[in-house]
Amino acid sequence: MPPDPVPFNHPRLFGRPEHAIGLAIAGGDGAGGGPYGQRCAQWLQDRVGCAAAVITPSCTAALELAALAIGLEAGDEVVMPSFAFPSLAAAVALRGARPVFVDIRADTLGLDEGRIEAAITGRTRAICTLNYAGVAGDVDRVRAIADAHGLRIIEDNAHGLCATYRGRPLGSFGDLAALSFHATKNVQIGEGGALLVNDPSLVQRVATLQDKGTNRSDFNRGLVAKYEWVELGSSPHIGEVPAALLWSQLGEADGITAQRRAVCAAYREAFAPLADKGLVELPFDVADARPDGHAFCLLARRPEDRPELISALADAGIQATFHYAPLHASPAGRRYGRAHGALTVTERVAATIVRLPVWPGLPEDVPARAAAAAERTLAASPVR
Numbered sequence: 001m002p003p004d005p006v007p008f009n010h011p012r013l014f015g016r017p018e019h020a021i022g023l024a025i026a027g028g029d030g031a032g033g034g035p036y037g038q039r040c041a042q043w044l045q046d047r048v049g050c051a052a053a054v055i056t057p058s059c060t061a062a063l064e065l066a067a068l069a070i071g072l073e074a075g076d077e078v079v080m081p082s083f084a085f086p087s088l089a090a091a092v093a094l095r096g097a098r099p100v101f102v103d104i105r106a107d108t109l110g111l112d113e114g115r116i117e118a119a120i121t122g123r124t125r126a127i128c129t130l131n132y133a134g135v136a137g138d139v140d141r142v143r144a145i146a147d148a149h150g151l152r153i154i155e156d157n158a159h160g161l162c163a164t165y166r167g168r169p170l171g172s173f174g175d176l177a178a179l180s181f182h183a184t185k186n187v188q189i190g191e192g193g194a195l196l197v198n199d200p201s202l203v204q205r206v207a208t209l210q211d212k213g214t215n216r217s218d219f220n221r222g223l224v225a226k227y228e229w230v231e232l233g234s235s236p237h238i239g240e241v242p243a244a245l246l247w248s249q250l251g252e253a254d255g256i257t258a259q260r261r262a263v264c265a266a267y268r269e270a271f272a273p274l275a276d277k278g279l280v281e282l283p284f285d286v287a288d289a290r291p292d293g294h295a296f297c298l299l300a301r302r303p304e305d306r307p308e309l310i311s312a313l314a315d316a317g318i319q320a321t322f323h324y325a326p327l328h329a330s331p332a333g334r335r336y337g338r339a340h341g342a343l344t345v346t347e348r349v350a351a352t353i354v355r356l357p358v359w360p361g362l363p364e365d366v367p368a369r370a371a372a373a374a375e376r377t378l379a380a381s382p383v384r
């Protein structure tokens, strides 16, 4: 009998979410921005040191809000990595603006800072970064480029809630940063997200945009006699009950992070000999980056190795996966965006990346089993 497959992802709720949810239900008014929603926003604000945080139904909704907040318009361009989740590009395209896809670095799997400037045109308005696996790149260099060209920075920090770079929390580097609490993320409530506002001059605007484009926040503070429609806007809120759930899980964030970091460290140790033998490549050996255990991944030597590797892992009872199909080559990416320059690292990474299960409580023998299965297959098919 093969062992029960170890699932790639195993979403669970930690602590005692029932308690907070019960209080939220008893509280009656379940609308967004209630006591639990405010507590979650304050927690994020304290954690990241941002000027404001708003809770949204998803990271996708947060990215859409960010694109609205920086005033993207038809014809504008936004430089971003091609190796990214579709939401990042879709948020830009929804405003009629054009994603401009550039290559990534093989060590961070994030935007190659050296390729940003050549992609900038008179129409460029922003740079989007993605902290893949909670690993930041050279944030100071991105900021210097943005400042030199008068561009905004939007940080897709869906992976990196508890990760740091040079001791500073990820999500603190962009003018705006998006988080995800989706079932696949470290702190999860099924569906959920947040937008962190680091530029104080955008705080009021984000509040207006999230309030259906009305000046209701001014009204609530007694600054205007009635509230009215003043801007474009939407209503990306979550109610009090999911906010209570989120509150209960934010309290578990550090414990979850510690457990996931330990799993990733065990994988690194188990796969180090394979990397030394040149059978696989392990990204994320990045100075100053302290990821939060979101993901462990390896790069196979060549695309043909990947299906063999994944099926060998499946035979060993371990579910491995891969992702992102490069956005520049995707049907919508071709239609709404354009590629700038060679995307060779993106194409190589997308064709060779393998992700292994990471979750708190992962059976302790999984990293060693995975490495043994990988070594057997890869050693049996030498590169000629």
Ligand SMILES: *Cc1c(COP(=O)(O)O)cnc(C)c1O
Pocket (backbone or CB within 6 Å): 057, 058, 059, 060, 061, 084, 085, 087, 088, 130, 156, 158, 159, 179, 180, 181, 182, 184, 192, 193
């Ligand atoms: C999961 C993810 C998203 C989308 O998150 P949702 O909360 O599901 O909208 C966006 N970007 C990255 C990098 C992600 O991993």
